[in-house]
Amino acid sequence: MFENPFHLFDTFLFDGDGVLYKENSPLPGAIELLSQLEKSGKKILLLTNNSTKVRTDYVQKLSDMGIAIKKEDILTSSYLTAKHISEKKPNSRIYVIGEEGLKKELQNLNLEVVNPKIETNNEEIFDFDFEGIDYVVTGMDRKLNYVKMARAMNLLRKKDKTVEFIATNADISFPTNNGLIPGGGAMITVLEELSGRKVSKIIGKPQEKMYLTALEISNTPKEKAIMFGDRLHTDIYGANQIGITSCLVLSGVTSQEDLEEPSDDLSPDIIINDLLDVLKPIT
Ligand SMILES: [Mg+2]
Structure with a gap:
C-alpha cells in the first residue's frame, strides 16, 4: 500500500510567488492540491513577504485563479x-x-x-x-x-x-x-x-513572526505543519529554524543546481518539482 507522507500534516503553509502562482497564473498542481486539502479538512495558509498588496487583494488574486482562501488565512509582511x-x-x-x-x-x-x-x-x-x-x-x-x-x-x-x-x-x-x-x-x-x-x-520570513502567527491562528503544533517555499534563504531557512517541516518546490527561484552544497540550515526536509508531486502517492 502506498503512503503519501503529506497526509501526516494538519496545516499547510504556502509561499505565494513561485509556489502557488507566478505573477497572475497558477503553477502546476496549485488549484488541484488546494481543493484536495480543503476537501480533506486540512488548514491552508498563505505566507507572503510581498508588502505591496492588502490581504483582500490576495483573496481576489487567488479567486481569479480559481483558488478560494479567506482573508484571515493570508499573512503578508x-x-x-x-x-x-x-x-x-x-x-x-x-x-x-x-x-x-x-x-x-x-x-x-x-x-x-x-x-x-x-x-x-x-x-x-x-x-x-x-x-x-x-x-x-x-x-x-x-x-x-x-x-x-x-x-x-x-x-x-x-x-x-x-x-x-x-x-x-x-x-x-x-x-x-x-x-x-x-x-x-x-x-x-x-x-x-x-x-x-x-x-x-524585520517582520517577514525568515524571521519567526510569520510562522509563529500561522501556527497560532491555525492552532497547530509545529510538528503538524509543513511549509512549502521556493526560496532557501527565506521560506526554508525560517521553517528549519523553528522546527516546521520544510518542503522546497522547484517551480520558483531555486534550481536543482543551487542545491549542490546547501548548509544544514538551508537544507529542505523534502524537495519536489511542483505541487503536482504532493498529489501523487509516494512509495
Ligand atoms: Mg516565493
Whole structure:
C-alpha cells in the first residue's frame, strides 16, 4: 500500500510567488492540491513577504485563479508589520517607504501614515514636519524617489533617536516575468548606509513572526505543519529554524543546481518539482 507522507500534516503553509502562482497564473498542481486539502479538512495558509498588496487583494488574486482562501488565512509582511506596531504602540505615526498596500494595512489598524499625498521629486525635501513620528517602515517601493529617501534618512538620523526603523521584509530582489527588480531588502540596505543605523526589526520570513502567527491562528503544533517555499534563504531557512517541516518546490527561484552544497540550515526536509508531486502517492 502506498503512503503519501503529506497526509501526516494538519496545516499547510504556502509561499505565494513561485509556489502557488507566478505573477497572475497558477503553477502546476496549485488549484488541484488546494481543493484536495480543503476537501480533506486540512488548514491552508498563505505566507507572503510581498508588502505591496492588502490581504483582500490576495483573496481576489487567488479567486481569479480559481483558488478560494479567506482573508484571515493570508499573512503578508505588511499586515504583520501593522499588527506588530499596533500592539506595541497603538496610534503610532509612521513614515512609509513602500506602496499603497502597506499604507492601507497600517491605516486599517488605526495607525497614521504621515507621508504627504503627493511626494514626487518636485517637492521640497525639508517642507515636511519631521517631529512626532514614531516609525520609519520600509517595503518594496516601485515609486521610490529622492525626496522620500532624503526624508526617511533625516528621520532616522535625528539625534534623539526617537524614530524606530522597521522593515516588512529583507528580500533584496523580486522576480518578474521580465527579470529581477529591487525588493524590500534594497530599501533597508540604502537606509542603513544613509542613516548609520541598523534596522531594529524585520517582520517577514525568515524571521519567526510569520510562522509563529500561522501556527497560532491555525492552532497547530509545529510538528503538524509543513511549509512549502521556493526560496532557501527565506521560506526554508525560517521553517528549519523553528522546527516546521520544510518542503522546497522547484517551480520558483531555486534550481536543482543551487542545491549542490546547501548548509544544514538551508537544507529542505523534502524537495519536489511542483505541487503536482504532493498529489501523487509516494512509495
Ligand atoms: Mg516565493
